[in-house]
Amino acid sequence: MAATEERIDTIGLADLLHRVEALEDAQRGKVQKKNKLAIIAWGGDLDRIWPTTILATTAAASGMEASVFFTFWGLFAIVRPGVRITGENWMQKMMSVMNAGSAQKAKLSRYHFAGAGPAMFKKLADDHQVAKPEELIATAQELGVRLIPCQMTMDLLGLKREDLIDGLEEPIGAATALLEMKESAIQLFI
Amino acid sequence: MAATEERIDTIGLADLLHRVEALEDAQRGKVQKKNKLAIIAWGGDLDRIWPTTILATTAAASGMEASVFFTFWGLFAIVRPGVRITGENWMQKMMSVMNAGSAQKAKLSRYHFAGAGPAMFKKLADDHQVAKPEELIATAQELGVRLIPCQMTMDLLGLKREDLIDGLEEPIGAATALLEMKESAIQLFI
Amino acid sequence: MAATEERIDTIGLADLLHRVEALEDAQRGKVQKKNKLAIIAWGGDLDRIWPTTILATTAAASGMEASVFFTFWGLFAIVRPGVRITGENWMQKMMSVMNAGSAQKAKLSRYHFAGAGPAMFKKLADDHQVAKPEELIATAQELGVRLIPCQMTMDLLGLKREDLIDGLEEPIGAATALLEMKESAIQLFI
Numbered sequence: 001m002a003a004t005e006e007r008i009d010t011i012g013l014a015d016l017l018h019r020v021e022a023l024e025d026a027q028r029g030k031v032q033k034k035n036k037l038a039i040i041a042w043g044g045d046l047d048r049i050w051p052t053t054i055l056a057t058t059a060a061a062s063g064m065e066a067s068v069f070f071t072f073w074g075l076f077a078i079v080r081p082g083v084r085i086t087g088e089n090w091m092q093k094m095m096s097v098m099n100a101g102s103a104q105k106a107k108l109s110r111y112h113f114a115g116a117g118p119a120m121f122k123k124l125a126d127d128h129q130v131a132k133p134e135e136l137i138a139t140a141q142e143l144g145v146r147l148i149p150c151q152m153t154m155d156l157l158g159l160k161r162e163d164l165i166d167g168l169e170e171p172i173g174a175a176t177a178l179l180e181m182k183e184s185a186i187q188l189f190i
Numbered sequence: 191m192a193a194t195e196e197r198i199d200t201i202g203l204a205d206l207l208h209r210v211e212a213l214e215d216a217q218r219g220k221v222q223k224k225n226k227l228a229i230i231a232w233g234g235d236l237d238r239i240w241p242t243t244i245l246a247t248t249a250a251a252s253g254m255e256a257s258v259f260f261t262f263w264g265l266f267a268i269v270r271p272g273v274r275i276t277g278e279n280w281m282q283k284m285m286s287v288m289n290a291g292s293a294q295k296a297k298l299s300r301y302h303f304a305g306a307g308p309a310m311f312k313k314l315a316d317d318h319q320v321a322k323p324e325e326l327i328a329t330a331q332e333l334g335v336r337l338i339p340c341q342m343t344m345d346l347l348g349l350k351r352e353d354l355i356d357g358l359e360e361p362i363g364a365a366t367a368l369l370e371m372k373e374s375a376i377q378l379f380i
Numbered sequence: 381m382a383a384t385e386e387r388i389d390t391i392g393l394a395d396l397l398h399r400v401e402a403l404e405d406a407q408r409g410k411v412q413k414k415n416k417l418a419i420i421a422w423g424g425d426l427d428r429i430w431p432t433t434i435l436a437t438t439a440a441a442s443g444m445e446a447s448v449f450f451t452f453w454g455l456f457a458i459v460r461p462g463v464r465i466t467g468e469n470w471m472q473k474m475m476s477v478m479n480a481g482s483a484q485k486a487k488l489s490r491y492h493f494a495g496a497g498p499a500m501f502k503k504l505a506d507d508h509q510v511a512k513p514e515e516l517i518a519t520a521q522e523l524g525v526r527l528i529p530c531q532m533t534m535d536l537l538g539l540k541r542e543d544l545i546d547g548l549e550e551p552i553g554a555a556t557a558l559l560e561m562k563e564s565a566i567q568l569f570i
Binding site for chain 1: 206220232342372377
């Protein structure tokens with residue numbers, strides 16, 4: 001009877017070995033996903049900053065890791081209020097005029113030409129208890145959402161760390177941003 | 191010989207145990223992905239509703255699960271034709287004027303100022319047998335694509351369930367939308 | 381003692397079997413992710429072509445697979461310079477006027493009405509050594525980024541393979557594009 005058990009064990013072991021090999025094959029070279037949200041905040045308009053901060057804040061509040069990479073127009077959402085992109089360069093100056101920064105001045109893309117749009121939308125939000133972008137960015141920081149500026153965009157606009165709001169992580173480039181996204185269960189370009 | 195086999199089995203077992211532990215370690219805390227597409231339909235313009243519905247419908251037809259979360263401007267795509275956001279609130283009224291709802295009136299963002307754009311594009315589509323958005327939304331429903339309204343946007347606009355088209359799921363918030371995305375192999379913000 | 385060892389092995393084997401079954405259950409029907417980036421390049425503006433090409437090129441340079449699916453307005457980024465969408469169809473003609481193609485003429489969406497915008501931005505990029513879109517598309521091709529046109533958009537615009545730049549893959553439809561995304565660790569709609 002000992003011999004029979006042994007045989008069963010040997011067969012069982014061979015079978016298990018094949019199943020473990022199949023599992024290893026399936027996993028080989030595959031990327032594992034963490035319980036994490038990574039957003040590329042590309043847009044600087046109010047109607048994009050809103051979903052970005054609402055999703056990141058909700059994720060953090062639900063126990064997910066969350067990081068936001070502010071790039072291109074999105075960088076303007078984390079420029080310190082009052083900072084203007086000056087300098088000798090006429091092009092940077094022109095860009096600064098067209099995109100006078102900070103979340104407080106962010107425009108609603110659809111309301112761009114209506115003028116009243118952003119103020120209206122904020123008031124609409126106030127009446128319905130939906131947080132404002134600058135409040136959401138502050139809340140996101142408190143909840144541990146990692147806010148990360150794009151180094152290339154900063155270079156392009158001639159912005160320094162001190163021109164950006166407090167509480168941000170060190171600026172990173174595209175390669176590091178890809179690593180942030182790769183390990184995240186959710187990645188969005190907003 | 192029985193002793194030898196036993197030793198082999200014991201060695202094999204120890205090896206297998208390590209390999210199973212390695213597989214368990216790799217999987218611990220990792221998020222598994224289902225064969226599912228989850229779209230956040232943020233944009234209300236025709237040129238965004240189109241890829242949203244084409245991708246969701248194609249996914250469903252290919253045997254994937256598919257869900258679309260209509261939020262912000264995207265919500266207007268599933269407002270019942272003829273519904274206008276009235277009510278006392280002047281801001282909601284203003285918003286309703288700027289975004290007179292329903293997929294049939296959706297604008298092409300690039301053609302916004304051309305006026306003729308959307309009609310032209312639909313005719314262009316007709317001539318080439320590419321389905322129209324309202325047809326695609328109907329087809330998506332028939333194929334089992336889950337269409338989900340954003341509760342916060344509905345509250346913001348003062349919209350009720352009966353103001354939206356038939357066949358939608360119960361409205362959800364950002365936390366539930368994140369769960370939809372987290373388990374999906376593909377998540378897109380459109 | 382042989383009997384004791386045997387008993388231990390049997391117990392160990394039963395335990396291992398359960399753990400392997402648990403691993404198999406967790407994996408059943410789940411989608412595995414490759415070290416790959418898949419971008420849907422939907423937008424044709426310079427400020428979208430830029431992040432698309434920078435991310436794809438950086439991914440390829442970091443050893444990731446990378447593919448870009450050019451659809452809708454995005455298709456214009458890979459139209460051969462000088463090609464105009466002519467033909468009998470007045471609608472295609474109108475579209476061609478509004479979107480006179482090729483990456484070199486791509487517009488910055490926010491600068492659309494400023495006119496000077498794109499030229500300014502390119503000069504700004506030159507001064508700071510940030511590559512231009514057409515250079516980035518060429519670099520992407522050299523680094524092995526797969527550039528894939530959308531068949532439906534080509535049909536809609538009456539474009540043929542010879543109207544597009546060299547070095548592209550065969551055009552594909554939405555179903556194949558979904559397969560590209562499903563196996564990718566990162567998928568973005570830009």
